[in-house]
Amino acid sequence: MKKSNRKHSLLTLAGFGAAALAAGWVGARNSPRNPRTALWYRRLKKPSFNPPQPVFPVVWTALYALMAVSGWRVWRSEDSKERSHALFLWASQLTANAAWTKFFFGKHRPGLALGDVVALESLIVRYIATASKVDRMAALCFVPYAGWVGLATILNANIVRLNPDARRKFPRTKAA
Secondary structure (H helix, E strand, O other), rough: OOHHHHHHHHHHHHHHHHOOOOOOHHHHHHOOOOOOHHHHHHHOOOOOOOOOOOOOHHHHHHHHHHHHHHHHHHHHHHOHHHHHHHHHHHHHHHHHHHHHHHHHHHOOOOOHHHHHHHHHHHHHHHHHHHOOOOOHHHHHHHHHHHHHHHHHHHHHHHHHOOOOHHHHHHOOOOOO
């Protein structure tokens, strides 16, 4: 690869990384950092297999890095219908990914978030199938993500089942 092409390619990798970071940023803005949201989340009944909170940022950092590398590898591939479709699916799953946190934590709507995470898992699986026709390694980069989102789907479904009154668990502000 020529030096100028390599530089352009690395800038594109940075662009995919920035897109993944943007989705993570949206997630972080809607995370349980807000004290009222943290209290709401603590009040929810969760299944026994819910991972401890410190696991989430570590896992998501690795997954966002793999997402960026995967999208970049597909982008670097030869133009084709499959490449274009894979890039569309890559962007679509990233949008659905960012929306889940907003639905679950931002709006305190686990049921709505469950619909989103089911759609997200479908987009991820479709991306893997399409990307595998373009770049096998790019597809493999998404396998851990598919597994993690599968677990998130099961967790989300159990939270919905265990908390039919989830929205009422959000602490109300005291009237002035």
